[in-house]
Amino acid sequence: MRQDSLAWYVHRLRAMEPAEVLWRGGRLARDLGLVPRRRPARLPAAGCGQRHFALLDPVAVRAAAEEHPDAAAEVLMAAREALEHRFRFFGNPPAPLGPEIDWHHEPLTGHRWPAVPSRRIDYRFGDQDPKWIWELNRLQHLPVLVEAWMITGETRFVECAAQHLRSWLGHNPPGHGIAWLGGFEAGVRAMSVSVTLRALRCWEGLDPGLESRVLGLLARSAEKCWAERSLFSSANNHLVGEMGGVAVSSILFPELPRSRRDEERALAVLAREADRQILPDGAGVERSLRYHLFTADVFLLVVAALVDRGDPPPDALVGALRRSAAYLGSLVHPGESTPWYGDDDESFALRLQAERTRSVQAHLSALDAVMGWPRRPAGDDFAAAVLRGGLGGRTALATEPPPPARDLVAPDGGLVVLRSRTGRRLLVDVGPLGQAPIAAHGHADALSVTLDLHGVAVVVDPGTGSYYRHRDWREAHRATRAHATVEVDDLSQSVPGGLFLWTRGADVRRRHVDVARGLVDAEHDGYTRLPDPVLHRRWVVAPPDEEGCLVVDLCAARGEHRYRVGWPLSSDAGVERLPDGHLVTVGGHPVRFTYGASVPVEVFASRGDDEAQLGWTSPHLEERVPAWHIGTVQRARGPWAHVTSIRSVTGPETPPAPVEVTVSEDRLVVREGAGGDVRTLVIGLAGAGDVTVVDGAGGRRPPVVTPAVT
Template sequence: MPSLSTLPLVLDAARRLGPRPVLLAAWHRGPARPLARTRLRDAAVPAGPFLPGRAPAAPALPEAHRAAVLARAVALPAPDWHGPFAPRPFALDLDLFRPGDVRPVWERNRWAELPLLAQAARLDPAAGHLARAEALLADWAAANPPFHGPNWACGQEAALRALHLGLALALLGATRSPPAGARALLALHARRIAATPAYASAQDNNHAVSEAAGLLACGLLLADRVLARQGAGRLAAALRRLVAPDGAFAQLSTGYHRLLLDVLAVTEWLRRGLDGPPLPAPAPTRAAAATRWLHRLAEPLTGALPRLGHQDGSAFADLALAGPEDARASVERAARLFCGNSAGLAAEPGCAWLGLPAGPALPPPPPAWMSEGVQGWQVDGARALLRTGPLRFRPGQADLLHLDLWDGPLALLRDGGTGAYNPPAEAGWWHAHFTGTTAHNTIAFDDEDQMPRLSRFLFARWPECGPLPDGAWLRDWRGRRHARRVRAEGRRWVVEDRVGGPFREAVLRWRLCPGDWRAVPGGVAGPAARIEVAADAPLSCALEPGWESPAYGSVVPAPVLTARVRAPVRCLTTVITLAHQS
């Protein structure tokens, strides 16, 4: 129960979330708990065979990719299924925070090895890769008895495992007659997904999509029409609610947007291969719009994405071995499936494994564009991305009006990243810092976040906010106002920040890329750019040490240009002059 001091914040957050997610969460924590326990009664540990005994020949592939797949398959690490978590307690009774960060444990249990070993078996049938995959599944099943331990605690994780298993079966030509062990595993995973539907729906994020997709895939692979119809209905409803017509996802995160596309792509490919009925409108058009949205944000030469929102380092169904830092293969696969287009990688090997032909190229992003929660510009080799409003769904970070600025593949002004969801005690400051306002390129008033934090993943008193033709605005719960306008003048970018309301101090931060930066009057200069800040009040600029998280679980030093100004002040103007293009 909330304390009297936090009750106003709880009520405020509930009002902003809306009755649907609040009632679903209450149902999940109350009457649905005993129902879930009933649905998840102990079951027998599945026995093999889990996979077919032979693999078909591989498609034509670049030699470098063939070598990379075989090398990665040989180098797979020994499994660590549970990390610091107890393997035997009933999954829904586990404390998923006190022992440590469950996120890396779940990542290691998504069965990403299965598609990889299936690929390797097709490339080198005599090397024992299928036997290794079979042994991996047998070991996992024995170490994770149904519905006990951390790996049965989350319906989404069950769904992602089922999708990876389905993908491996499809690569091995066994989706229409899965071996008995695979059918048993899929049935157990379908039970786990179906046991807690209210939790997934209440999140209004990737859980609702992934779990519905997993249920649909299980139904198709098991030839269970009722299960497939249930999964398809939930997936269509989730896409209708959570993906805007312009392609923006309710969970504003480039990393989770990529996961959205990867999950949808695997599900759609399985559906086509098993002759499942297509999803009803508007699901297909929303999937296509979500593809175009991420295409705008992916750097075309490297596939790097801005660190907008939470980033957990996922690279789901990564047949191209692109890794979490390169989203181009994900965008290419989704473009071929949902848009009938290519995103510029005609020879993308993951699509070759799936037999997806390249189509005409997607149109390039326009010079200026706007979607729900984001506004973007592309001018003279540089591009900017502004975090805007309004907030229809809960924000994951206090990052409103954050600006990313890229010059070609260089993220010049960047988001601080994520750190970890549940870092170790010595790094306990990570989560609050990286989700807070000071870890973003925006203005913080009086050293406060833009909204008060209620819990690890929930803020209260969300600011009023919205887009402007050339920027965005916000008004926080204390009445403090910030309007940001962005304009590009060739290689010169101008950011105007107008502020108002009851504050003592405003601090503007520009989080810089690593480099040889030096302080100059009113700003900084370096090989990549010169950045100068001016205001209509006395201003103090400094080049300060900060932190950034380039990958989940990793935090490194980063330079930060900080401009401090005390009230009364109305306007701060930043001029960013990019280096000449070589």
């Protein structure tokens, strides 16, 4: 056994409670054949199920195509690429698969995954990446082929969908190959196959033999999803995907063996997970916006299947979707960029249009259509119109959604959004690393900041980089250094134990949050593990009547440490060095970053640095592009303070505004400006949110002090 794999198993075992160890031991016994498996139930004969369209209706799809011709053209282009066996996943180039698809062959590297019992395939520690082949085997292109048939009436699209199902079944017997590795892949695949088969049943060319084999696939998938469902420390979006596959297939195909039992217990698990995965404030528990969207999309698809059948969805699912909608609507207003955070593998629950990534606005539009909420100002997109029309006026009859807030405080998810009246959106991360105990999809980004001005991203999250193929990218993009926060002694705040495992996470304490005045005061203990402990505290001061902000950092320590304050920028940004900072221009907006510290600083700017793994942003998984990463590096003994002033440059007459900071036992004093135009911030260290602003003319602004929100 390789040393890295042994270390991973040790760390993973330590994260488990005794009940999980016993449960996993039972699964291993079943895999080894020590426990007899239940005999598969007898399948119903083909042709005995429901023969009306479900979710995908030809009239609705054609109406959506007329309403959204550009999106329909993209659907047809994606369907033609599927006809030609050309597939593009993540940031990789399109890959031609030849006249016959080999469902085990990954064309980018030429690797062929073995067609052996799935339990014998170890994908974690080899040199190959399973993500591309898993994406192909999810068969999420099948609903797009069905839509192309409905739009054009050309049977070549639906014939291709049938042929791909026939081919896949021939190459992937249950329990064999990479496609059957784990219940999650079976669950995600079952959702797309279920929607596709219900449409194929209304096609006169469907072969009864194929129909029977696909029903068998769904039955075996439901068995696998339940038997190998993700529990205990693995109960994250994987459990939702597994139970979503069971629920959707059971609802759409009641003739499946044990469908009533499977539906009931899958819905029970999903109802419980709805309260766990979508927190009381509407944020996702995994601290990943992508997996939040995926989880909410699975809940939405299950609700849509129930509504299509004429049944009310569980209150827990409706409540979770309502909470989620309020959070997401407050996070991303129309015209704003999406502030991705945490891992992002571009997962879909169901693909109904040709978008490369699932956007927040697309999810909210689909949510409005299924829940019966009023259309948003932007209206439906193609997928939402398909769902709205396919349900034929039936909805979940949910209560009105809460209106999106201008600002946002998510105490459970740990995110604060501060907006200005002039077009600034500032996000501050004051939350946990991820879903306990392993925080698989979290990044070491405590107290990090992202910034949008007028809908244009300026300071960004660097993205995910890679999962398996480029392991150095994986480590770099989730490390503290890549994010807009403070790194101490070239170490991350949290301690990794594997690609999807953290052994120690930084714990954030929110000392004070006041969105009305634009103040966040928080600290984390990630560096208190050092021999000379360091406590990092950050104040973000961004009043709603100002476009800019001040970010003040204090690291309390006794000994000497190396501090790096970084600001990862959009790949569109240009950077010019200034005497005390940088001039950043993005989207035609010049923004001045000015630095000051209690010790002399070294100003740096990195772009596309492979050696330091700095100066990159990742727009898609397995893709990254050079982008400026600016900031300062310094060494200091004892308490260290730093301030970054981020201000828009409104014209050539805008004067430079140097900043300086001094620290004493009981206060920080920040001065910004020169001559008679100096603003002073006095920050009391003993209290929470004790910030007083004094204008240059001596005028004292109202203190930014209110009862703390923790």
